[in-house]
Amino acid sequence: xxxxxxxxxxxxxxxxxxxxxxxxxxxxxxxxxxxxxxxxxxxxxxxxxxxxxxxxxxxxxxxxxxxxxxxxxxxxxxxxxxxxxxxxxxxxxxxxxxxxxxxxxxxxxxxxxxxxxxxxxxxxxxxxxxxxxxxxxxxxxxxxxxxxxxxxxxxxxxxxxxxxxxxxxxxxxxxxxxxxxxxxxxxxxxxxxxxxxxxxxxxxxxxxxxxxxxxxx
Numbered sequence: 001x002x003x004x005x006x007x008x009x010x011x012x013x014x015x016x017x018x019x020x021x022x023x024x025x026x027x028x029x030x031x032x033x034x035x036x037x038x039x040x041x042x043x044x045x046x047x048x049x050x051x052x053x054x055x056x057x058x059x060x061x062x063x064x065x066x067x068x069x070x071x072x073x074x075x076x077x078x079x080x081x082x083x084x085x086x087x088x089x090x091x092x093x094x095x096x097x098x099x100x101x102x103x104x105x106x107x108x109x110x111x112x113x114x115x116x117x118x119x120x121x122x123x124x125x126x127x128x129x130x131x132x133x134x135x136x137x138x139x140x141x142x143x144x145x146x147x148x149x150x151x152x153x154x155x156x157x158x159x160x161x162x163x164x165x166x167x168x169x170x171x172x173x174x175x176x177x178x179x180x181x182x183x184x185x186x187x188x189x190x191x192x193x194x195x196x197x198x199x200x201x202x203x204x205x206x207x208x209x210x211x212x213x214x215x216x217x
């Protein structure tokens with residue numbers, strides 16, 4: 001596994017890339033832990049942005065096979081529901097509005113399909129474009145000294161999971177968000193994070209008991 005950013009580094013990256021039209025793609029990756037191919041496959045009918053329970057349905061993935069885009073099931077073959085925070089839902093609504101304007105400009109040559117992420121002319125998003133944008137961002141930000149350790153796009157998924165686990169989220173919830181077939185896989189991949197949580201659990205329990213005792217006094 002490559003370097004895993006902390007929350008401060010992730011925030012800095014999202015700020016640096018915030019003006020790009022692909023910012024919603026990176027925001028969704030960072031805030032859901034979805035795989036690259038799952039976001040490339042994502043359709044608007046599977047994105048619920050209104051109401052008090054915004055979420056998306058991960059139903060498939062897009063990959064490149066012998067130079068051609070191929071769409072199929074998710075890595076595990078399962079469909080999953082991933083909740084969205086209000087801030088991300090707002091960004092995705094703005095993305096939908098921007099895409100509608102692009103479609104209006106392109107007119108009748110806009111390709112059919114409900115893809116959430118497209119090129120400006122409407123074709124499905126180029127699979128290598130997010131990685132290229134990340135690398136150019138690292139070169140710009142780290143020009144004088146390293147501010148952001150370079151990572152792969154896939155590592156945003158690890159950042160999502162690691163930050164949740166360090167904050168005390170239960171393993172099976174993280175596994176469900178990531179689309180792991182079994183929480184035991186999450187336990188194996190993030191064993192180092194879970195070990196660090198064990199160290200703090202004793203102090204956490206003592207703090208809880210201390211607060212309870214103080215309340216009784």
